[in-house]
Amino acid sequence: MEGIYLTIVLCPLAASIVAGLFGRQIGRAGAHSITIAAVAVSFLLSAYVLKAIAVDGAATYNAAVYRWAAVGALTMEVGFLVDHLTALMMTVVTFVSLCVHVYTIGYMHDDDGYQRFFSYISLFTFAMLMLVMSNNFLQLFFGWEAVGVVSYLLIGFWYKRDTAIFANMKAFLVNRVGDFGFLLGIAALLMYTGSLDYVQVFGHAERLSGESIEIVSGMQWSALTVACICLFVGAMGKSAQMPLHVWLPDSMEGPTPISALIHAATMVTAGIFMVARMSPLFEHSVTALSVVIVIGATTAFLTGLLGLVQNDIKRVVAYSTLSQLGYMTVALGASAYAAGIFHLATHAFFKALLFLAAGSVIIALHHEQDMRNMGGLRKYMPITYWTSLIGSLALIGFPGFSGFFSKDILIEAVHASTTPGAHFAYWCVLIGVFVTALYSFRMFFLVFHGEERIDPHVKSHLHESPWVVTVPLIALAIPSIVIGWLTVGPVLFGGFFDEAIFVLEEHDVVGELGAEFHGSLAFVTHAFVASPALYLAAAGVLVAWFLYMYRPGLPGQISEKIDVIHRLLVNKYYFDWFNENVLARGTRCLGGGLSRFGDQMVIDGGIVNGSARVVALLSIVVRNLQSGYLYHYAFAMIIGLAALIGWLVVEL
């Protein structure tokens, strides 16, 4: 199997290198052919691996590829751990990546950086696969930072735009804050377990919860809790949880295909994946789980609200992504890791679909992203319209669609959870359902229905996007509808993740729900009586229809009425303001101050040049002693002689 895994990983890397270094020689067609072929191979092999593991029951693979370094007794290796969780992630990543590769042909066809773009997205696929397939913390960290770098390069893809090169630096630095915590978490685990290998570290988890570490003197904390919270800080960066969420909306400065691939479907879910992978650790620390659930719930609710006031079509989808990442995080905190991963998988399909559909609209309108200049696009772009509708319905949890299953189970799991903070989280995610439906259909109505507010010049040749754009939309729409129905039983309740995810018996909320699960159809009908979520979603759609179709003047009046709240939302709770004016500016001022005062004034001005001045002053004084006049010297000799004689006389 090792050959297969290596091929899966190395194909995109090789393609990326070829497209990147020899882009001019192989041309545009060469670049997209080779990268698409490579990712297709990776996808087919990943699907094969998934089948081998899930259907044929192949054993978990865990082995090293090569030894990265060995220091003392500690060996650090690069290797693969492939189990159900990994196989699922690999398939999702390569499938979405493949769709995005194809879509890119259409979206970027007149861009000068065509080959460079394909090189980047293939490189991203490689990095993401290294991340999910890792069997140790070193490689995890490598993948973790590597996806961050490719994200940096892609957000700043249009490097002439000031906003883009600001956004990519911001994204990288905010992620680095997360990585900072992540690295400390890894260091903590190494200290207490002496290994960086997953299996070995997990073997020490129970003992670790008993070890204590003193960080602030006088306070003993569980070493495991400290390690888990540090790791979760890393997840907060990558998966954009508050307050490290600020980079994700700005990342929309990058081309739309990467918003779909990286900033919706794959990279941002790395944090969710990581926590699920670390379930043997998190399970033993209720404190850490509690932190996770509270942060996730806060993110899910507050960022969803922000989606209501955005006018940029991509930013609405971006805030929706933030909110859904919050949902997944809540599931992790509730020990419903499987539900979190399940929502991750369904979300990857319908959110990538929504992004690509938004991109389809954007190119049709010649890079117009403001929804106030859209409307009535339904009749011009039927495929985009219908696939968007499917994506939106899946997102809000329309019964039977993929998002319905994952979200409903997630909410039920939180309801049943005993993690401290679960009650708060339950209300956040429940109200969040209404908010999700409201912003989703606000966008849907503003873009596809109602008055046509399109620029007349653009409108004259408005048409549906080419097949390279619509085929990926359809390819993603199908799983957005059916994947939940087909897989909820076996994946979530069929013991799919039993080996990969560890849940303590008293935390096993997914298992509890599974006891009441009697097939997908029964689940759907049951939801009509049991869950308020369904009715909240319906209410959201209705309100959106009322506000944006029936009484379009009303939203403006409402926002005037609640001016304070509206301003708070438009300014994104002032996070950006605080970061830019307090943190960034403060650090720059501190640096400037230290440079001027510390280095230039005190050290150079005071000590270095000061000592030079002291020497100069001394030399002026001492110089007077050597005047060159004989009578000065004779006088000094006489004084000296007198003193000597005087001393001798006194002594004797």
Add this chain to the structure above:
Amino acid sequence: MNGLPILSILVWLPIVAGIVVLALGSGARAGQGKVVALAATVLTFVLSLPLYSAFDTTTAQMQFVEQIPWITRFEAYYHLGIDGISLPLILLTTFLTPLVVIAGWEVIQVRAAQYFAAFLILEGLMIGVFAALDALLFYVFWEAMLIPMFIIIGIWGGERRIYATVKFFLYTFLGSVFMLIALIYMYLKAGSYSILDFHALPLTLNEQLLIFLAFLLAFAVKVPMWPVHTWLPDAHVEAPTGGSVILAAVLLKMGGYGFVRFSLPIAPDASQALDWLMIGLSLIAIVYIALVALAQQDMKKLIAYSSIAHMGFVTLGFFVVFSIAANSTGGDGARLALQGGMIQMISHGLISGALFLCVGVMYDRLHSREIGAYGGVVNTMPKFAALMVLFALANAGLPGTSGFVGEFFVILGSFQASFWLAFLAATTLIFGAAYTLWLVKRVIFGEVTNDGVASLQDIGGREFFMLAVLAVAVLILGIWPAPLVELMEQTLGNLLIHVSQSKL
């Protein structure tokens, strides 16, 4: 080993070649001089490869040893030999010097022969410092190195080169004088100048403390550590490109090398007693200097400050070992920290060297080091921009590049000493990325900001070659550091055992 005195050849070949180049002069035969310089440095590099292939990684003993009497009156020997600490540094030196010659190939027009000769002689002396096992011989090489460097900055430097050279010279010379006193003191006690004898020399704590402080002055200036670092930004700013590369890549490593070759093994108890001071100064370098780097407007100054911050990891890795050992849970933490410090030296040599070459490439075209004079360079120099971004990311410690390995090891090790130590050291992830990426954003990305940038020509074959070679080295060390780690394992393990045994 096989009778051929490889180390002597490596020391003297460049020096002799340097004299030949001088003799050819800068007149009509300057072209021949350049060829001789390039051939000699490449040959030196090729001849240094057998050191790697024939090196025995299973022992901590000195290898390739040569010993002949030198000054019998003082028991001084011409005594050369290498172990896992000196070998990587020698390879770094022989690898970089040809690149420096290539970097100056078309650029240096004034007194070209003297320029190349200075670098050749400097190379021989640097290898001598790393290979010397006799303290007096070491000291001669150590001080002699100052002369070519002094000349390089003083003649081919920028406008304020005289201020910078005097500052550079006084700083480093002041430190070395105290080292000489310490060496003589130990000679009087041990009756020999052999460094290995010094290692075994029993010393009281007071003696050790004084010796440690004397060494500290010499080595702290070289590293440089806060607060004796301000000569470095000035020297870098004024030095020609090649001078900056060698200064950052090799000369700074002399300080780090001194700590592991002298301070730690000769004065282990003093090292332990004063480790709080060393750790404190290292953390100041990592945090304070990184903030200062953020405020720089001059590219070379920024990279110089970045160097100081990165070298903080070297000294942190070396002196945190005592606190790790004191923590009973620490398994291989001390080993990790030591390895991390050493790897950081090699990696920083490659990355900072590459970054100074990048600045040199831009300076050769626009004759400005000011960040504000650039902007949007990627539009006119895409190949160059790709390489510079790679080196910048390596400087920010990206996994997969050599810049990650050393910092990773040191942070993992430091955590076993204290959470807060690792916490402060790990801030480099944020601040290091901040100053490096901000530099990249202002210089490389964006619209073309002025006519100067608009007129830039992308790098040619010569410049591409020197940067690409470094890029490959940076990537290989990041993807597979095992060979380098293995080279040093035995020596560092032995050193760790040595320092854990009190001399009292």
